[in-house]
Amino acid sequence: MAEYNLPLPAMGESIAEATIIRWLKKEGDFVKKEDLLVEIATDKVNSEISSPVNGILKKKLFAPNEVAKVGNSIAILETEEKFSLEDIPIIEKSKKRFYSPLVRMIAQREGISFYELETIEGTGEKERITKKDILKYIRIKKNNIVVTPKYNRYNNSIQNLIINKNQNEEIVEMDRMRRITAEHMIRSQNISAHVTSFVEADVTNIVKWREKIKDTFQKNTGEKLTLMSVFVECVVKAIKDFPMINISVSGTNIIRKRNIHIGLATALPNGNLIVPVIKNADSYNLIGLIKIINDLIKRAKSNQLKPEETQGGTYTISNIGSFGNLFGTPIIHQPQVAILAIGVIQKKLSIIETPKGDLIGIRHKIYLSHSYDHRVIDGFLGGCFAKKVAVYLEEFNCYNKI
Secondary structure, eight states: OEEEEEEOOOOOTTOOEEEEEEESSOTTOEEOTTOEEEEEEOSSOEEEEEOSSSEEEEEESSOTTOEEETTOEEEEEEESSOOOGGGSOOSOTTTOOOOOHHHHHHHHHTTOOHHHHHTSOOOSGGGOOOHHHHHHHHHHHHTTOOOOOTTOOOOOOOOOOOOOOOTTOOOOOOOHHHHHHHHHHHHHHHHSOEEEEEEEEEOHHHHHHHHHHHHHHHHHHSOOOOTHHHHHHHHHHHHHHOGGGSEEEETTEEEEOSSOOEEEEEEOTTSOEEOOEETTGGGOOHHHHHHHHHHHHHHHHTTOOOGGGGSOOSEEEEOGGGGTOOOOOOOOOTTOSEEEEEOOOEEEEEEEEETTEEEEEEEEEEEEEEEEETTTOOHHHHHHHHHHHHHHHHTOOOTTOO
């Protein structure tokens, strides 16, 4: 029987670790290939890892609530199948590091997976791992010394303060998602120079249109007609007008994104936040947007999203109006450079310009709060983009949409 070290797989560029939630098999159980072994949780979603081999679960290397790094072996399985380092799929192809036969042999002998091998810092030419590098890594690992992978981007930490507990206070420890969200927020503030512009938009026509057809629409389609689909459509149109909003930054380089992937900041029932992503949002008509948004939000709130459905966003929308908020200063979702917060819709007395003169009437208004990274987006671009979204909302053609 051979031993197979099951690694924690890579689950996206921004995910470096996961928490073991619960084991679905006991030590000594026989597992078939593709049987689910363990449930894990990242800062984005919960998911399950299946066995890549037929065999016996010999040992669990992490207990529930323990955190494993991507590439760490989390379990050992006994199997009659033969595996080598070459059999393990290469996830991070961009690195394209060469591994000598000697390094591969040592890694295989010590049960080091490809994912774990990718985390080892190489001192050879073009960051290649030398014999000395891998032996040093093995020595440190066997001595239970914690090593932070070189690609770990979370260098900012929440500062611990001395707490003098008294009877009038209660100490509640942050849950895993809240801790990681806090780290992400601190990191974003440290990376991006945040600026926020505010624009008011008249959405009276959209509100009246929705009120008129929402019941019939839901009866005919089974879908709830929400205004978020309209907001997404207008944001996508504005991005096409101002493509330099749809970028990210790498050092002194600006990366322009050809695809428009819209993230929707969604509050979960427990108060935490998750951002499902509409991939290629510009490829959908309004009905298509309604269906995918309803599906993503429903599955987000029931913890059924796949990891890839929370990754790759190029621009994010946050509906703070659902909390009754007028406007805010949202924090950019890295590595994006901008985020739009949509406030609550209010009835307001407004001056209405007509060909026959100005009138006073009741209109439905919202505030758009657009936060952007001033390193690469100046006030002109950031402000014009927000105004363009408002114009598209006000000019939204409610006819022939559905």
